[in-house]
Each structure stands twice: as structure tokens, then as C-alpha cells.
Amino acid sequence: MRFGLVKEIRGLAPQPAGNLFSDIPEQKVPIPARKGKIRYSFCMLLPEREFSFFMMYERGTYTVESVTSGHPDKICDQISDAVLDECLRQDPQSRVAVETFGSHGLLVMGGEVTSRAAVDYGAIAREVYCAIGHDDSLQITAHVVQQSPDIAQGVDNGGAGDQGIMYGFATNETPQFLPWALVKMHELAAGLERLRWTHKDFSWLKPDGKTQLTMENGRLKTVLVSCQHDASAGQPQIRALLIEHLIAPIVGDLARVEVLVNPTGQFVLGGFAADTGLTGRKIMVDTYGGLIPHGGGCFSGKDPTKVDRSAAYMARCAAKNIVANGLAGRCLVSVAYAIGRAEPLMVEALNEKGESFATLVKEKFDFRPAAIIERLNLRRPLYRSTAAYGHFGRADFPWEEVWQI
Secondary structure, eight states, X not given: OOEEEEEEOOOOOOOOSSOTTTTSOEEEEEOOOSSSOOOOOSEEEEXXXXXXXXXXXXXXXXXXXXXXXXXXXXXXXXXXXXXXXXHHHHOTTOEEEEEEEEETTEEEEEEEEEOSOOOOHHHHHHHHHHHHTOOSOOEEEEEEEOOOHHHHHHHTTTOBSSXXXXXXXXXXXXXXXXXXHHHHXXXXXXXXXXXXXXXXXXXXXXXXXXXXXXXXXTEEEEEEEEEEEOTTOOHHHHHHHHIIIIIHHHHOOOTTOEEEXXXXXXXXXXXXXXXXXXXXXXXXXXXXXXXXXXXXXXXXXXXXXXXXXXXXXHHHHHHHHHHHTTSOSEEEEEEEEOBTOXXXXXXXXXXXXXXXXXXXXXHHOOOSHHHHHHHHTOXXXXXXXXXXXXXXXXXXXXXXXXXXX
């Protein structure tokens, strides 16, 4: 049995200046073995190097989800990134931070843009909405101003556009260097869209939808697909067609797999007619499904001076290259910044054994924002295509390129 160091928090009484936990005694508690249940308590874990940084993934029992491009949150992500693309198309030096909110016929766009581009926000929003396949009308309001000069003065000198923590991950489990279930959840979600546009037997299929996979001890346990549909389509028909044309071709043998399709009984209302949407609310879908840590910053609507986006892309690039070059079976890269400073405050890289590759990563990958932008060629309109079905594991993105290191 291995042990990790914890500090138990017995209360939230006022603490003296300095370390909030400085007067809390350290204790040793057992870290659960691979089998059996984990009982969580209110504690702060101070991990040893060999302690797994992706415990659920390593144990093989976890759940991941994806959503279609017609999901309300993803509509907002795509609109925000379409605005970014248009700004960069006209002015590659554009600084953009635009968020979108949609709800029951109303669409609100807000944020900060400093650019020479002339952008029709309403026209972009309507084009994206219709291209996805939604046909209801929208009342659109946009309130966008210039970037704060307090932020701009730090970015002007090549510094990070904000503070934050970013993570990148890769595993040799699949050709995409991502966990198998993560790849399949996106394939199922993208498959719903493909069937909607191309297959004659799916004329009843509508834009909104979600997919979810549950793994148990390394084996696929449950597949869940929820898809918006015409009121005329019956659930037995929907289930049979999805199993035949989507689920079985993507995940394989279903003999020991629970398959759930539209478990509420119907999914007729979708998009903004059924739910609100907001840019940046699907950060786990965008990244690694919650299997590794996440710094909390979203990607969509942000130009590459925002390290929430660009540094996360470079962290993925570094992790993937460590694994692709055979240096590790799995790799987690973490990086942190202070606003206005170019050099990151921290760069760390760990393999599945807890061994550090930080020295190699710092040598081979420059994490200064301007260097990331230049190496990955990020001042161009490529972001709308990232805004659905995950930002990682797709070979056409520059951060997925494998280099010799």
C-alpha cells in the first residue's frame, strides 16, 4: 500500500497572513489500490511523484461525454469563434474576447475586440445558426467594446493576456493519442451530424444531441445517445436505426453493453427552444473529458494572445510529442502564467510513472505567448472548426503535428 500526504481541514476559522494551511497538522492516509471503492473526505491531497495524476482513467472506470454542434452551448462556442475568425481574416493582429448567450429566441453577444476589422456580429450569428441546421428566428443584441488598456499594456510587450493554469495530455492508447472512450464519444456525436446531413433514413434527425460512454474496469459498460428528432419519429425506430448505423459501427460488439437512446422517451424540442446556451460551458467536452485536471479557462471566442487557449494547445502539443516519440506511455503537461509576463511561472511534465520531463519540455517547446503563436501559426481563421467535437486528436490542427524531439 502506498501513502499520500494530506492535510485535513477541520474548519474554516480565520487564518493568519501567509499559508492558509500552515498550522494544520500533516497526516498519512492510505491511497486506495486499483480495486475497490474510493471514499472521499474533505481534505487537500499533496501528491507524491508516483501518485497517479489521472486516477479514474488509470483505474479504467469513468464516464465521458460529447455534444453535437447543435447543442445550445456549442452553438454559442461556434458563433464566438466565427467572430474571431472574421476578425483574424481581416486583421491578423486582432485581439478578441467575445462570448455568446442564447435563450428561447434571444441571442446576446458581448466582449472586447480591438481590431481594424469591420464585423457584422448579427450576420455572423445568423449564418452560424442556420448552417448548423436550426431554423427558428433570433433577436440578436451585440455589445462589444475595445480591450481594456490595462490588459493591452501587458499584451503589447508579448506578455500573457491573463493569468491562469493550462494542461495538456496524451496517451498511446489510440492513434489519436487520446483515451479510447474520448475518441469514441466524439465519433458518436459527429456521427449524428453526418447521418443528419447525408443519410436518407435519418430525415427525422435534428441538430441537438449528446453522447456519453461509461467504462468499467477498462471495458465499455454503457453507451448513451440522446438526439433531437421530429415528433413523428417513434423511439423504437430511432433506437434501431442508431444502433445499426451509428453505435455498433463505432464502438463494436454490443453484446455486453447497455445501450440507452433518448431515455426520457422523446427529444423533440432542442437548441435554444429547449435550453439556454453559453460560450465556454463545455470545457470538458473541448478537452479531455474530465479525466485530467483543467485550469478552468475556456477556448472559444479568444484570440491566441489569451493563454487559456494558446498555451493549452502548446501543452497538448508537448504532451503528444513526448508520447509519439516513444518517451512515455502517457504524459501530462501543466503550465501557469501571470498576466503581462511572457515567461510562464511554471512548466511541468509527468509521465505515467510520475517521472518529470520538465527539462526536456522547456528545452524543446517555447511557452512564451508570442513564440506559441508563431510556432503554431495561430493568427489565422481556423477556430470555428475547433468549436465542436473536441480541440484535440484531429490531425488538421497544428498543435497535433508530431515533431522529432
